[in-house]
Amino acid sequence: MTAGQFRDLIASGWLGPRAAACAELFPSVAAQLLDRCRTEVEWRAGLSALRSLAGGGRGATVPPTQRRLPSNFVAQDDAEALQLAFSTVIELRRRLFTGQSGTVGEHARRLLSELDRLDVTRLDADVREVMRQIRAALAEMEQTGALDVAAQEIR
Numbered sequence: 001m002t003a004g005q006f007r008d009l010i011a012s013g014w015l016g017p018r019a020a021a022c023a024e025l026f027p028s029v030a031a032q033l034l035d036r037c038r039t040e041v042e043w044r045a046g047l048s049a050l051r052s053l054a055g056g057g058r059g060a061t062v063p064p065t066q067r068r069l070p071s072n073f074v075a076q077d078d079a080e081a082l083q084l085a086f087s088t089v090i091e092l093r094r095r096l097f098t099g100q101s102g103t104v105g106e107h108a109r110r111l112l113s114e115l116d117r118l119d120v121t122r123l124d125a126d127v128r129e130v131m132r133q134i135r136a137a138l139a140e141m142e143q144t145g146a147l148d149v150a151a152q153e154i155r
Contacts, residue, residue, distance in 0.1 A: 001089070003030035003037065010085055013123050019085035022078045028070035040090060047083045054079035108141035 007030065009015055011023035033053075034046045053071035096114060115135055120128055 001038065001043070003027075003034045006030075006034075006043075006086070006089075009089060010082070012127065014118060015085040015088055016081070016119075017122060018077070018081035022074075022082055025070065025074060025078075026082075029074055032070050043086055047079070047086055050074065051076070051079040051083060105142045108138045112138050112142060 007023060007026045010019040010026065013020045029050060033050050034043070037043045037046045050071055054074040054076050055072070092114060096110060112135065115131065120131055123131070
């Protein structure tokens with residue numbers, strides 16, 4: 001996942017209001033620490049570094065050369081919210097892409113189950129409408145999807 005993709009996810013509000021509130025400052029922090037992250041390991045290391053630097057590093061004296069770095073302007077709870085949002089994305093990926101083969105209907109059922117877990121009350125009306133359309137399409141696939149699909153085909 002690129003930093004831009006993660007920013008879009010947090011800005012959407014799907015990962016909660018705390019993460020969404022971080023979207024404005026995220027590009028600056030990403031340029032400092034996260035732009036090269038692609039793998040889960042790289043993201044965890046980058047977000048861990050952000051957490052240790054956030055707000056001046058938990059009360060540590062910040063050297064003059066680092067006082068204007070974007071990470072110094074991120075509050076600890078914002079760094080934690082970003083870590084939690086990332087962990088949520090990883091957990092969702094694990095639940096959706098289990099590596100199991102199945103029918104299109106079974107994959108649609110899994111997606112519908114995950115959509116049911118989302119709190120859509122805080123999403124914009126336009127996003128809720130898109131969600132409704134996605135749910136309707138998946139429900140139709142769930143009913144008619146007897147075609148076998150291998151997990152590697154769902155990417």
